Amino acid sequence: FKHDVKVGGSGRKPPSFAFAFDIDGVLLHVAKPIPGATRVLKFLNDYNIPFILLTNGGGKHETERVKDLEARLGVQLSTDNFVQSHTPFQELLEGPNSLRDKTVLVTGSDYEKCRSIFKEYGFKNVITPADIYAADPTIFPFQPAASFTTPSQPLPKPLYSHPGPPNPTHLPSHLQIHAIFVLNDPRDWALDIQIITDLLLSHAGYLGTYSPLNNTPHLPDRGWQRDGQPALYFSNADLLWSAGYHLPRLGQGAFQAAVAGLWKRVTGGEGLKRGCIGKPYRETYRFAERVLAGHRREVVRAMGGAAGVSGGGESGGGDSGDSGVGALERVYMVGDNPESDIAGANGYVSEEGTEWVSVLVKTGVWSEERGGKLEGVFKPKEVVGDVMGAVKWALKREG
Ligand code: G3P
Ligand code: MG
Numbered sequence: 001f002k003h004d005v006k007v008g009g010s011g012r013k014p015p016s017f018a019f020a021f022d023i024d025g026v027l028l029h030v031a032k033p034i035p036g037a038t039r040v041l042k043f044l045n046d047y048n049i050p051f052i053l054l055t056n057g058g059g060k061h062e063t064e065r066v067k068d069l070e071a072r073l074g075v076q077l078s079t080d081n082f083v084q085s086h087t088p089f090q091e092l093l094e095g096p097n098s099l100r101d102k103t104v105l106v107t108g109s110d111y112e113k114c115r116s117i118f119k120e121y122g123f124k125n126v127i128t129p130a131d132i133y134a135a136d137p138t139i140f141p142f143q144p145a146a147s148f149t150t151p152s153q154p155l156p157k158p159l160y161s162h163p164g165p166p167n168p169t170h171l172p173s174h175l176q177i178h179a180i181f182v183l184n185d186p187r188d189w190a191l192d193i194q195i196i197t198d199l200l201l202s203h204a205g206y207l208g209t210y211s212p213l214n215n216t217p218h219l220p221d222r223g224w225q226r227d228g229q230p231a232l233y234f235s236n237a238d239l240l241w242s243a244g245y246h247l248p249r250l251g252q253g254a255f256q257a258a259v260a261g262l263w264k265r266v267t268g269g270e271g272l273k274r275g276c277i278g279k280p281y282r283e284t285y286r287f288a289e290r291v292l293a294g295h296r297r298e299v300v301r302a303m304g305g306a307a308g309v310s311g312g313g314e315s316g317g318g319d320s321g322d323s324g325v326g327a328l329e330r331v332y333m334v335g336d337n338p339e340s341d342i343a344g345a346n347g348y349v350s351e352e353g354t355e356w357v358s359v360l361v362k363t364g365v366w367s368e369e370r371g372g373k374l375e376g377v378f379k380p381k382e383v384v385g386d387v388m389g390a391v392k393w394a395l396k397r398e399g
Helices: 037-046 062-073 087-093 111-121 129-135 189-201 252-267 282-302 338-347 387-398
Strands: 017-021 051-054 103-107 125-127 179-182 231-234 330-335 355-360
Touching: 017 282, 017 387, 037 062, 037 387, 051 282, 087 111, 087 282, 103 111, 103 129, 103 189, 111 125, 129 189, 179 252, 189 252, 231 252, 282 338, 330 338, 330 387, 338 355, 355 387
Parallel strands: 017 051, 017 330, 103 125, 103 179, 179 231, 330 355
Antiparallel strands: none
């Protein structure tokens, strides 16, 4: 492998290209390395060719997940070049509308894990559906699923006074939820969908209330999700992903479709207003490019180049000139899912002028036999067998 490619980087600069690797279906399949994955990553490490791992997976803090991956792949990795579906949510801690001190509801595969991820990110008031269920089990009138019994925390102390209509439930009337985050694939869809729907129908995110704007014909500003209800964010729109079964399995996108479908029924046809990140959304590619820019500076530093002296900062991208890193001209996005990895790379227009080149592998969700169509935005620049083939193709192309 080492001998049949020429490497673009030389001296104290990384090459003008980099890689972005999807994880499930490209590097791993059911938590086991896909043949060639370890060799490829070691090679890139050895030759100082920057790369980022860009996954729609989540549910563990980045530090924990990187440790896991290191053990599985047998390669040294870092959180510096690692972006999961929910990693960009950290940007919502910053700026004038920061959610740092607001109350947010999180859900995903494990409520307590989701809470601890968000706490580690810096969100101060993080509650889960289990907390709400514990405070008032009448909110969900069915037999609890096993995970409801995971430890829950008492609901937060009063943070807000309640300007809305009286709250007839046992929940504290001060409890106002400002945003809802789906971090990865939820397990308890029924409870989650009940609480999410309650909040989308509430007055300003006060659980147990019902917004008068929802259905009061004489109010001129009536309408759905127009009364300060919490923003709803999904981190991964993948309908399908590559798991252990011989056919692709439903992912977080299926949960999103269920919430949106139900919302249509509840409202009589209204589209669900929500925010989506993860691949294929541009926000995630913008975030990934910024992380990659920082990582390239680290690579230069490790090579003994100039970035440690004059580079740095989190401005991201555009690292030509002073920092000694040189511009990032191309990123090869190696993915297995045309609707996620490939469409995202094809559709992304980088503000830094970086070109994203999509490369589809056959080791994951897409297969010729099932006839996934590769047209328009889903058409990769190249189709290869596996991750090794992708890197070889790109390196040859780079000369
Ligand atoms: O749940 C993870 C899945 O939807 C996709 O992960 O690594 O293929 O983006 P990945
Ligand atoms: Mg994948």
